[in-house]
Amino acid sequence: MCGIVGVIGSGAAAPLLLEALQRLAYRGYDSAGIATLVEGVIQRRRAEGKLANLAAALAASPLPGSVGIGHTRWATHGAPTEANAHPHGTERVVLVHNGIIENHAELRAELEAEGQVFETETDTETVAQLVDLHLRQGMTPIAAASASLRRLQGAYALAMIFAGHPDLIIAAQHGAPLAVGFGTAEMYVGSDALALAPFTRRIAYLRDGDWTVVTREGALFFDAAGEAVVREVKLTALSGAAIGKGEFRHFMEKELHEHPAVIGDTLHQMIDPGTRQAVLPKLPFDLAALPRAVVSACGSAFYAGLVGRYWLESIARLPTEADVASEFRYRAPPLAPGGLGLLVSQSGETADTLAALRYMKAAQQHIAAVVNVPESSMARDADAVFETVAGPEIGVASTKAFTAQLCVLACFTLALARARGTLDRQQEQALTTALLEVPGRAAEILDTHESIQRLAARIAEARDVLYLGRGACYPIALEGALKLKEISYIHAEGYAAGEMKHGPIALIDKSVPVIAIAPSGPLFEKTASNLQEAAARGGQIIVLSDSVGAAKLKGIASETIVLPGVDPFVAPILYAIPVQLLAYHVAVLKGTDVDQPRNLAKSVTVE
Ligand code: HGA
Numbered sequence: 001m002c003g004i005v006g007v008i009g010s011g012a013a014a015p016l017l018l019e020a021l022q023r024l025a026y027r028g029y030d031s032a033g034i035a036t037l038v039e040g041v042i043q044r045r046r047a048e049g050k051l052a053n054l055a056a057a058l059a060a061s062p063l064p065g066s067v068g069i070g071h072t073r074w075a076t077h078g079a080p081t082e083a084n085a086h087p088h089g090t091e092r093v094v095l096v097h098n099g100i101i102e103n104h105a106e107l108r109a110e111l112e113a114e115g116q117v118f119e120t121e122t123d124t125e126t127v128a129q130l131v132d133l134h135l136r137q138g139m140t141p142i143a144a145a146s147a148s149l150r151r152l153q154g155a156y157a158l159a160m161i162f163a164g165h166p167d168l169i170i171a172a173q174h175g176a177p178l179a180v181g182f183g184t185a186e187m188y189v190g191s192d193a194l195a196l197a198p199f200t201r202r203i204a205y206l207r208d209g210d211w212t213v214v215t216r217e218g219a220l221f222f223d224a225a226g227e228a229v230v231r232e233v234k235l236t237a238l239s240g241a242a243i244g245k246g247e248f249r250h251f252m253e254k255e256l257h258e259h260p261a262v263i264g265d266t267l268h269q270m271i272d273p274g275t276r277q278a279v280l281p282k283l284p285f286d287l288a289a290l291p292r293a294v295v296s297a298c299g300s301a302f303y304a305g306l307v308g309r310y311w312l313e314s315i316a317r318l319p320t321e322a323d324v325a326s327e328f329r330y331r332a333p334p335l336a337p338g339g340l341g342l343l344v345s346q347s348g349e350t351a352d353t354l355a356a357l358r359y360m361k362a363a364q365q366h367i368a369a370v371v372n373v374p375e376s377s378m379a380r381d382a383d384a385v386f387e388t389v390a391g392p393e394i395g396v397a398s399t400k401a402f403t404a405q406l407c408v409l410a411c412f413t414l415a416l417a418r419a420r421g422t423l424d425r426q427q428e429q430a431l432t433t434a435l436l437e438v439p440g441r442a443a444e445i446l447d448t449h450e451s452i453q454r455l456a457a458r459i460a461e462a463r464d465v466l467y468l469g470r471g472a473c474y475p476i477a478l479e480g481a482l483k484l485k486e487i488s489y490i491h492a493e494g495y496a497a498g499e500m501k502h503g504p505i506a507l508i509d510k511s512v513p514v515i516a517i518a519p520s521g522p523l524f525e526k527t528a529s530n531l532q533e534a535a536a537r538g539g540q541i542i543v544l545s546d547s548v549g550a551a552k553l554k555g556i557a558s559e560t561i562v563l564p565g566v567d568p569f570v571a572p573i574l575y576a577i578p579v580q581l582l583a584y585h586v587a588v589l590k591g592t593d594v595d596q597p598r599n600l601a602k603s604v605t606v607e
Helices: 013-027 051-060 104-113 124-136 141-149 251-257 259-270 299-314 325-331 351-362 377-381 400-420 425-436 438-447 450-459 471-488 497-502 524-536 547-552 568-590
Strands: 003-008 031-038 041-048 067-073 093-101 154-162 165-174 179-182 187-190 202-205 211-215 218-222 233-235 293-297 320-324 340-345 366-371 384-387 464-469 491-496 513-517 540-545 557-562
Touching: 003 013, 003 093, 003 154, 003 165, 003 211, 013 031, 013 051, 013 067, 013 187, 031 051, 031 154, 041 051, 041 093, 067 093, 067 154, 067 165, 093 124, 104 124, 124 141, 124 154, 141 154, 141 165, 141 211, 165 187, 179 218, 187 211, 251 568, 259 400, 259 438, 293 299, 293 325, 293 351, 299 320, 299 340, 299 400, 299 471, 320 325, 325 351, 340 351, 351 366, 351 377, 366 377, 366 400, 384 400, 400 425, 400 568, 425 438, 425 568, 438 568, 450 557, 450 568, 464 471, 464 497, 464 524, 471 491, 471 513, 471 568, 491 497, 497 524, 513 524, 513 568, 524 540, 524 547, 540 547, 540 568, 547 557
Parallel strands: 293 320, 293 340, 340 366, 366 384, 464 491, 464 513, 513 540, 540 557
Antiparallel strands: 003 067, 003 187, 031 041, 031 067, 093 154, 154 165, 165 211, 179 187, 179 202, 202 233, 211 218
């Protein structure tokens, strides 16, 4: 998704802008651009494709100037061309935008009638033209910006600079995040603190509706009504060190190998080593009194939430509903006050999930957010934050953040079960012990994944792949299929194993691999029967199971990946790893852009 950045300092702004854009690249983008003021005049360089192209354009034609803005674009309105790349503007103003201006068509018509001449197909340019019109009519930059912001509908984080005003950046936030960084003699704005981490750790976050006037001296903050407000400056823990791949070929590979450490760190944060009980941060609501939960998220985080639903219902006996965030709020579900709203998001900035959070809040739910970025909008808006300790995840396809989300949801389930009295001490200890064994088992999988690499060669040839699972491993089938689609571009479907005979079994022939997520446990025999049905129709069954399950399915499996035996409770966490590894190796064989697959973005900050 788009990343925005702004710098106002004493040295050249362009190299700093480029460095910050590189730190935003993980969000996914298709073009990029930078604008600075050169002796008061707006100049810009833009390029389609990777940041290396922008760097080459800057090297060929450097941009001096100590104030500037930069952008990585993930196109929503208008093709990903150089002409549509941000910054957009006129000779008077230029700006960068993350979000969608929903009333752009109406504004464009109105502005064209006023004589403004558009150069691009983007929604963003309407903002630039609107500010320009106000400037043309004699307003000051601050007045022009604030008058323009009042006209905008939709979501935006914006940063703008003005010709002839070398000591000014105006930035705003409404439904897309914006951070302001305080340096010593410089100031910064950016989509997140990670982008600004090499320059400063002192960060203030805007709230929705806020806008800020930034000069070299500092920043003034205003709310939507134009009232001056104070926004606290906090010290972020993020490191400015370059985020590298180390000895690995891709960030995704590196992140896959971080599973054991991340799972361990996340569990140790939530499990008291003395009592071996899950502990939660202090909550502003009574866990035992919760009547029900509603879980909402997007993509892999939604699948983590789905696993959470199985756990919350079966272990903590809490009625739980789960829905993708982009559907949830538009369904307008009636929610009785006092329930739990549980949101899951790596970035904590996912626009749809944030909107679901706000819907739940308005319906008087207690809000808990499972996020990987403690400074994120979701963390700030939640009543309780359950942090995954996954560290920065750069690969667009979620890996370690997903298993960390599962660990948090597992610990939350155990704490809730204790509060609701649905587990006795012995059962609780057994489940906690099972959880604490996961990092070790995860390391075993990573040590012996040659069999997955071999399997990848076969899957890379397939046109369609089916993933089957039951119970809490059904969402892992969904996750497996999503991962394969995302990074290897092979069509895949995840299905509840028992549902296959109601439709997808029609797809089965010997060219369609059927990957079964089939750990030993109460549902194993049922899954085994469904696999028999597929095998009887010529399906190529690939089994992911422990040695006991693998032995039972020997007769029908054309290939088996044997995984460590674990308590069925933790199987979804562990089985997520081989499905991710498989997708990774298939993508490598197919030669796709593993870390930044086509059309995808890491942090989806538009609806
Ligand atoms: N709507 C703008 C910005 C897109 C965006 O924020 N993507 O994440 C455009 O299409 O340029």
